[in-house]
Amino acid sequence: MKLLNKTISNMKTTIEERDGNLVAVFEGRLDTLAASEIEKELQKLNDCEGRDIMLDCAAMDYISSSGLRLFLSILKNAKSKGSHVYITGCNDNLRQIFTMTGFIKLFEFK
Amino acid sequence: MPMLYHKSLTLQNDLHAIPTLTEFVTAACEIAGFDDDMIMKMNLAIEEAVVNVINYAYPEGITGNVEVTITVDQKDFIVVVSDSGIPFDPTQKEDADITLPAEKRPIGGLGIFLVRQLMDVVSYERRDDQNILTLRKGLPQQNQ
Secondary structure, three states: OEOOOOOOOOEEEEEEEEOOEEEEEEEEEEOHHHHHHHHHHHHHHOOOOOOOEEEEEEEEEEEOHHHHHHHHHHHHHHHHOOOOEEEEOOOHHHHHHHHHOOHHHHOEEO | OOEEEEEEEEEEOEHHHHHHHHHHHHHHHHHHOOOHHHHHHHHHHHHHHHHHHHHHOOOOOOOOEEEEEEEEEOOEEEEEEEEOOOOOOHHHOOOOOOOOOHHHOOOOOHHHHHHHHHOOEEEEEEEOOEEEEEEEEEOOHHHO
16 A cells, blocks of 8 residues: 555544543544544554543544544453443444444444 | 446545545435435445555555446446456455454454445456456435
8 A cells, every 4th residue: 555645634633631531533534544644643542541532423424444443443452451432422324334334332322 | 228427537546546536426426316324325335445456456566546437327326446456356255243342353354344235236357357346326216
């Protein structure tokens, strides 16, 4: 796979600490290009001992399998450290994709 | 059967082509009369099929093309994804097991699964040294 700096994705990710928990806010389209761009940023969620993780999807309108793969990596890491991962604010379209892929049973939804 | 729409887009095997693909697919979906939910689903299925080519069809460091042709007729939305890469039939890939718990879920394998879930018909043929993947989705009833 080759990456050139000619197009950037339509995605913004912010990671912040809120009430002692880690919150990742996704805005826009989490397509394959966006997933490749934010993978590094999301590693900030790796050190989550003693904290829960919220994946705020209220402003996200699309997720590809590479985005799902990132979510699953976050979950696997968090579970191994005893942390919970919550998906918040996802719209009906996204919920269909989470259902279709069985993610609805893996994550806790708020 | 009269054609309502027929257009092709040639992309390089580079993930930066994805936003161009999204624009192309969305325009065709609007002609087909798909609603936002269906536009999202068609974008997802087609992106997964194209990303599969971008990631696996050509050896690392080799530039190659992937061509996407969308045809809309009275009944169907038909997408043909073709490339000149190594022979690969994604329809032969086993479905991901979506019932496994997180610890046992493999990290990949959902791309082709989603293509199958989202489209009505997925078929593959190898012709003239090309991989040709055809995806078909019926149009909403009121359009027919």
